[in-house]
Amino acid sequence: xxxxxxxxxxxxxxxxxxxxxxxxxxxxxxxxxxxxxxxxxxxxxxxxxxxxxxxxxxxxxxxxxxxxxxxxxxxxxxxxxxxxxxxxxxxxxxxxxxxxxxxxxxxxxxxxxxxxxxxxxxxxxxxxxxxxxxxxxxxxxxxxxxxxxxxxxxxxxxxxxxxxxxxxxxxxxxxxxxxxxxxxxxxxxxxxxxxxxxxxxxxxxxxxxxxxxxxxxxxxxxxxxxxxxxxxxxxxxxxxxxxxxxxxxxxxxxx
Amino acid sequence: xxxxxxxxxxxxxxxxxxxxxxxxxxxxxxxxxxxxxxxxxxxxxxxxxxxxxxxxxxxxxxxxxxxxxxxxxxxxxxxxxxxxxxxxxxxxxxxxxxxxxxxxxxxxxxxxxxxxxxxxxxxxxxxxxxxxxxxxxxxxxxxxxxxxxxxxxxxxxxxxxxxxxxxxxxxxxxxxxxxxxxxxxxxxxxxxxxxxxxxxxxxxxxxxxxxxxxxxxxxxxxxxxxxxxxxxxxxxxxxxxxxxxxxxxxxxxxx
DNA sequence: CGTTAGTTTGACCTGTATCAAAGCAGGTGG
DNA sequence: CCACCTGCTTTGATACAGGTCAAACTAACG
Numbered sequence: 001x002x003x004x005x006x007x008x009x010x011x012x013x014x015x016x017x018x019x020x021x022x023x024x025x026x027x028x029x030x031x032x033x034x035x036x037x038x039x040x041x042x043x044x045x046x047x048x049x050x051x052x053x054x055x056x057x058x059x060x061x062x063x064x065x066x067x068x069x070x071x072x073x074x075x076x077x078x079x080x081x082x083x084x085x086x087x088x089x090x091x092x093x094x095x096x097x098x099x100x101x102x103x104x105x106x107x108x109x110x111x112x113x114x115x116x117x118x119x120x121x122x123x124x125x126x127x128x129x130x131x132x133x134x135x136x137x138x139x140x141x142x143x144x145x146x147x148x149x150x151x152x153x154x155x156x157x158x159x160x161x162x163x164x165x166x167x168x169x170x171x172x173x174x175x176x177x178x179x180x181x182x183x184x185x186x187x188x189x190x191x192x193x194x195x196x197x198x199x200x201x202x203x204x205x206x207x208x209x210x211x212x213x214x215x216x217x218x219x220x221x222x223x224x225x226x227x228x229x230x231x232x233x234x235x236x237x238x239x240x241x242x243x244x245x246x247x248x249x250x251x252x253x254x255x
Numbered sequence: 256x257x258x259x260x261x262x263x264x265x266x267x268x269x270x271x272x273x274x275x276x277x278x279x280x281x282x283x284x285x286x287x288x289x290x291x292x293x294x295x296x297x298x299x300x301x302x303x304x305x306x307x308x309x310x311x312x313x314x315x316x317x318x319x320x321x322x323x324x325x326x327x328x329x330x331x332x333x334x335x336x337x338x339x340x341x342x343x344x345x346x347x348x349x350x351x352x353x354x355x356x357x358x359x360x361x362x363x364x365x366x367x368x369x370x371x372x373x374x375x376x377x378x379x380x381x382x383x384x385x386x387x388x389x390x391x392x393x394x395x396x397x398x399x400x401x402x403x404x405x406x407x408x409x410x411x412x413x414x415x416x417x418x419x420x421x422x423x424x425x426x427x428x429x430x431x432x433x434x435x436x437x438x439x440x441x442x443x444x445x446x447x448x449x450x451x452x453x454x455x456x457x458x459x460x461x462x463x464x465x466x467x468x469x470x471x472x473x474x475x476x477x478x479x480x481x482x483x484x485x486x487x488x489x490x491x492x493x494x495x496x497x498x499x500x501x502x503x504x505x506x507x508x509x510x
Numbered sequence: 511c512g513t514t515a516g517t518t519t520g521a522c523c524t525g526t527a528t529c530a531a532a533g534c535a536g537g538t539g540g
Numbered sequence: 541c542c543a544c545c546t547g548c549t550t551t552g553a554t555a556c557a558g559g560t561c562a563a564a565c566t567a568a569c570g
Contacts, residue, residue: 068398076401078394139333143323145400146445147331190401447527
């Protein structure tokens with residue numbers, strides 16, 4: 001009971017930080033929505049297809065991902081969902097819990113947006129900002145896979161993941177707990193496990209990162225940003241929203 | 256004048272076919288919107304940033320694309336826009352005319368949707384279907400780049416492009432005019448120009464395709480679909496939504 | 511402690527890139 | 541009508557990034 005509330009509060013806090021980071025503006029901790037149970041714990045390895053029963057959902061802890069699997073077993077991770085992220089697999093797509101994942105139903109938020117505040121509200125704008133950011137990262141991912149070397153891909157991913165964690169308060173300025181195992185990194189970056197290991201070593205050797213277990217630190221973040229061409233997709237980096245079609249997004253989530 | 260009208264009508268016809276193909280339902284040729292000038296011709300090679308002057312826009316002829324360029328000149332094509340497609344670059348993203356491209360302003364359509372028909376209408380639903388389809392193809396692209404061989408990538412692209420052209424009436428059942436040069440294909444598939452040439456030859460040699468200039472034919476489409484794992488993203492092909500991660504699944508996968 | 515899941519290393523192989531040159535149009539001007 | 545561009549594709553030779561296989565290492569954990 002108490003546990004449940006702590007969980008919902010945590011998810012709420014993370015989500016609001018996320019909104020703030022994506023929109024670039026503080027989002028008042030208004031009372032237009034609250035999360036209440038049921039809270040689900042998805043065991044590591046669980047794969048499920050969207051739209052799910054409690055969907056969309058907010059990740060409270062653990063790492064989820066959108067995945068595709070080819071007939072011969074090859075796996076490609078399409079996107080990562082860190083704590084505070086909205087998880088809402090498209091119809092026909094598969095999502096997976098990479099680690100054990102706690103989620104809370106985001107329906108109250110959707111309701112608050114479609115009935116109450118609306119997309120014009122700060123909350124609504126933040127929601128849209130998050131979606132735009134997700135799509136921008138999806139495009140980043142295409143570039144990473146299509147035109148970057150393993151070395152660049154890994155550095156880029158580390159910078160992106162770190163930044164996302166920082167913005168929900170789960171990492172300090174120059175170091176973080178990497179939440180992905182090497183096999184997941186491999187399936188995300190389109191590489192083999194072995195090569196991820198070797199590439200990590202190379203980044204270390206060349207003085208760009210420091211690693212102890214799953215704890216990563218940036219030894220020379222500026223240079224890493226330079227060599228990977230990393231561009232932040234958070235607030236400041238995004239142009240202001242366009243007038244048209246805000247409605248579309250809402251309906252998609254609602255219907 | 257007359258030319259202008261022909262152009263707008265053509266764009267309108269293509270767009271409606273596109274809507275129909277994406278939504279899987281005939282879209283009545285309602286009069287809720289019409290395209291009128293100005294019609295732009297974007298010269299081949301032009302790059303521009305969204306949101307552009309006439310945005311969104313419908314491609315009437317030619318090929319446009321969303322592109323990213325790395326600092327050292329490497330280019331990655333994120334998505335292709337064939338005739339009948341909506342082109343609406345995100346803020347901060349770059350679009351390019353790969354060939355000379357004729358476009359018409361899609362504002363009338365946008366107005367019709369936001370003021371008149373609404374998203375619940377057949378037209379609105381078709382619009383949403385197109386957007387969903389674009390996103391599905393974007394995810395396909397990630398898989399192609401991350402986990403498929405050059406051979407698979409190329410075959411997959413040919414099938415996709417052909418299908419898209421068929422649905423706007425620009426290709427017959429088993430052959431089509433490939434609208435992309437090999438350097439564009441390379442930048443789309445994350446390959447070198449030379450390897451695209453070699454891979455094309457291999458597909459030919461193995462009896463999957465027939466090529467004469469830019470005219471491509473499928474010699475054994477079924478086998479090509481099989482070997483590339485191609486899945487259509489057009490209407491009928493979308494899996495019906497399934498209720499998911501109910502407790503049953505959780506239990507089953509828990510172990 | 512032994513067991514297990516994850517990472518690292520080494521040896522080797524292959525897919526794809528790179529470089530450079532040669533073929534092949536389709537158009538232009540002489 | 542030929543001769544020559546110019547833009548695109550193809551071919552060959554070679555190099556390298558990244559894959560595969562298999563074994564050794566590490567660390568957490570019962």
